[in-house]
Amino acid sequence: MSILVFADSANGAFKPTAAELLGKATALAAALGTTVTAAVLGDAPAASLGGLGAAKVFQAAGDFSNYDNGAIVDALAAIVAAANPTVILAPASYIGRDALPRLAARLDTAMGSDCSDLKVEGGVVVGRRSEFAGRAYADVSISSTPAVFTVRPNTFPKPENNGGSAEVVAVDWSASTPTVSVVETLAPEATGIDLSSAGKVVAGGRSLKSKENFDSVIRPLGAALQAGVGASRAATDAGYAPHNEQVGQTGQTVNPQLYIAAGISGAIQHLAGMRTSKVIVAINKDPDAPIFQHATYGIVADLFDVVPELTKAVEALD
Numbered sequence: 001m002s003i004l005v006f007a008d009s010a011n012g013a014f015k016p017t018a019a020e021l022l023g024k025a026t027a028l029a030a031a032l033g034t035t036v037t038a039a040v041l042g043d044a045p046a047a048s049l050g051g052l053g054a055a056k057v058f059q060a061a062g063d064f065s066n067y068d069n070g071a072i073v074d075a076l077a078a079i080v081a082a083a084n085p086t087v088i089l090a091p092a093s094y095i096g097r098d099a100l101p102r103l104a105a106r107l108d109t110a111m112g113s114d115c116s117d118l119k120v121e122g123g124v125v126v127g128r129r130s131e132f133a134g135r136a137y138a139d140v141s142i143s144s145t146p147a148v149f150t151v152r153p154n155t156f157p158k159p160e161n162n163g164g165s166a167e168v169v170a171v172d173w174s175a176s177t178p179t180v181s182v183v184e185t186l187a188p189e190a191t192g193i194d195l196s197s198a199g200k201v202v203a204g205g206r207s208l209k210s211k212e213n214f215d216s217v218i219r220p221l222g223a224a225l226q227a228g229v230g231a232s233r234a235a236t237d238a239g240y241a242p243h244n245e246q247v248g249q250t251g252q253t254v255n256p257q258l259y260i261a262a263g264i265s266g267a268i269q270h271l272a273g274m275r276t277s278k279v280i281v282a283i284n285k286d287p288d289a290p291i292f293q294h295a296t297y298g299i300v301a302d303l304f305d306v307v308p309e310l311t312k313a314v315e316a317l318d
């Protein structure tokens, strides 16, 4: 019995979600009286995860840089066979959204996806996930084993690595015949900070009226705050910002400490992608805009006045 954390990595370095999930797994394991193990694909420094609470790390060597979800599932399934966990935690990142449901199907088990909280109740792990585009929450437990949960990045605090070292078990695996081959990889428009895991996000809506305004009003505040830049679908559809910056039901899900929504009405489909943000600041001319019902701080004003002032004030802090 153990909790296995998929410690995602890229270019030999762990992503922040690895520390986040290992920290939470350690607390859950203490409540369950079990241990924490980790799954690593590729050549990231597996032993170092001991400093984040992993008692043992199962590592499948290989080159996973050319995204192939078949190979990822093959390698993770081999790790699960070796680790025999009762619970699997993984980030609700692109890989978590794509490969983990396939892994759950391969293991003939169920999965709670895109959780915004995890707790122990009645001796099992329970995940909280939003339903109906964020209109309701459901607490889900899974009766099949292993129970698979993916968790939104930035949901839990990241513990410091205490420098400890874990036993590393090399897992043999082989890729089944690929059903998909990658013909070409197109890099997204370079937009700086990765939105899905950004700690701060500044987003603009239809009210920006042009790409030039979006670039000259929203992006400078994003740069000053070292934040990711997001947009409503109305803004991306109008070409003010690229589609990979769209936040919402049909865009990206973000979960930052700070989300600034400038000139965004707060449609349910937009809220679906950002309402779990810890602090929401809404700037809108209309005091009745629905976004204010979800905002921690609301500024009823013209964004073209407020956002440049905010940018100046943040820049003055440096």
Ligand SMILES: Cc1cc2nc3c(=O)[nH]c(=O)nc-3n(C[C@H](O)[C@H](O)[C@H](O)COP(=O)(O)OP(=O)(O)OC[C@H]3O[C@@H](n4cnc5c(N)ncnc54)[C@H](O)[C@@H]3O)c2cc1C
Binding pocket: 204, 205, 206, 207, 231, 232, 233, 234, 235, 246, 247, 248, 249, 250, 251, 252, 262, 263, 264, 265, 266, 267, 268, 269, 270, 273, 283, 284, 285, 286, 289, 301, 302, 303, 304
């Ligand atoms: C199936 C489906 C999926 C969808 N998926 C998404 C999604 O993923 N993400 C998403 O965002 N939307 C999505 N939508 C669209 C969504 O319903 C809204 O139409 C969209 O979010 C509206 O964008 P907006 O808030 O920028 O524009 P609007 O709703 O037009 O709001 C503009 C706001 O700006 C304010 N404003 C205007 N000028 C100023 C100013 N100068 N200063 C301050 N405030 C000002 C107005 O008061 C208004 O509140 C989806 C819709 C459907 C049907």
